[in-house]
Amino acid sequence: MQKTEMLYEGKAKKVYATENPELYIVSYKDDATAFNGLKKGTIAGKGVINNRVTNYMMQMLEKNGVPTHFVEEISDSETVVKKVQIVPLEVIIRNISAGSFSKRYGVEEGIVFEQPTIEFSYKNDDLGDPLINEYHALALKLATREEIDTIKALAFKTNELMKDFFKKINVDLVDFKLEFGRLSDGTIVLADEISPDTCRFWDSRTHEKLDKDRFRRDLGNVEGAYQEMMRRILGE
Ligand code: TMP
Ligand code: ASP
Numbered sequence: 001m002q003k004t005e006m007l008y009e010g011k012a013k014k015v016y017a018t019e020n021p022e023l024y025i026v027s028y029k030d031d032a033t034a035f036n037g038l039k040k041g042t043i044a045g046k047g048v049i050n051n052r053v054t055n056y057m058m059q060m061l062e063k064n065g066v067p068t069h070f071v072e073e074i075s076d077s078e079t080v081v082k083k084v085q086i087v088p089l090e091v092i093i094r095n096i097s098a099g100s101f102s103k104r105y106g107v108e109e110g111i112v113f114e115q116p117t118i119e120f121s122y123k124n125d126d127l128g129d130p131l132i133n134e135y136h137a138l139a140l141k142l143a144t145r146e147e148i149d150t151i152k153a154l155a156f157k158t159n160e161l162m163k164d165f166f167k168k169i170n171v172d173l174v175d176f177k178l179e180f181g182r183l184s185d186g187t188i189v190l191a192d193e194i195s196p197d198t199c200r201f202w203d204s205r206t207h208e209k210l211d212k213d214r215f216r217r218d219l220g221n222v223e224g225a226y227q228e229m230m231r232r233i234l235g236e
Contacts, residue, residue, distance in 0.1 A: 001018050001019075002018060003017070003018060003025050004016065004017045005017050007024070012029055012193075013028050013029060013193070014027045022082060022184065023081070023083060024082075025074070025079070026078065028048070028054075028077045028078070028193075029046075029047050030043055032215050034212070035216070036129065037125070043215060043226060045223060047077040049226045049230045051077045051078065051079055052073070052076065053194070053196070053230055053234075056233055056234055057162070058070035058194065061158055061161055061162075067154075067187065068190040069081040069082045069084050069181060083184070085181055085182045086179055086180075086192070087147065087180045087181060088123040088142050089120045089121070089142055089143065089151070089180070090123050090177050091120060091152075091179065091180065092118070092178075093155055093156070093175060094113065094116060094117045094174070094175040095159070095163065095174060096110060096113065099175065099200065101175070118156070120132050120137060122137070122142065151188060158178060162194075169233065170203060170204040170205060170232070171232065172204050173200075173201065174199075174201065176194065176198055176200070178192070178194070179191050179192035196226050196229050209225065211229070
């Protein structure tokens with residue numbers, strides 16, 4: 001599979017067209033940003049780690065009944081995916097309080113919820129990805145009622161599968177962000193990435209943070225945490 005033109009460059013990835021109109025190639029970068037691009041940096045080796053970790057997770061989910069855009073890993077940092085139109089919603093699932101949840105509601109980090117929560121942000125950098133509810137999403141025609149119901153069901157199923165997976169490698173899955181896309185025939189599939197950039201991972205025993213919060217909060221050893229997560233996930 002050959003890349004043709006670059007279609008899009010985001011903060012952490014580039015997307016290329018291919019000779020096949022139904023397939024794209026995603027290329028992961030080492031660039032890191034936080035706070036809607038205000039904080040910028042690089043995390044050495046992140047592109048390779050996020051590519052390999054995402055593909056491992058996507059294949060695990062696909063095997064367990066969650067449809068994804070994954071097709072084939074073609075290099076350490078590049079993957080062939082199905083062409084999708086991204087639904088402009090960031091879907092956030094939380095199992096434990098942290099980050100913007102703790103800030104918004106004035107609670108400490110680390111409260112284990114009896115049930116997971118779900119929230120949506122409108123994917124729009126100019127507006128700073130504002131929090132919205134399902135009715136706002138419908139009013140803005142970001143997705144249909146049927147699509148939102150499918151997305152919620154797939155997001156909660158993904159959470160159950162991922163929680164079980166991470167438990168076995170001694171990681172608490174605190175929260176994560178998913179994005180979904182529409183295939184040409186309208187089918188909703190899981191897209192984008194699942195990586196230490198888009199999830200909060202805490203070591204089950206030490207509670208050490210093993211994710212992008214190390215970069216966001218200047219906690220040090222960012223690369224080491226990403227490598228540790230890849231090692232545990234891929235079992236290397
Ligand atoms: P938050 O607590 O800042 O709302 O983040 C919740 C989860 O979503 C966390 O695992 C990090 C992830 N996330 C992204 O993947 N992209 C983003 O732009 C933001 C703000 C959070
Ligand atoms: N990736 C997002 C940004 O730059 C936010 C984050 O992950 O914290 O802005």
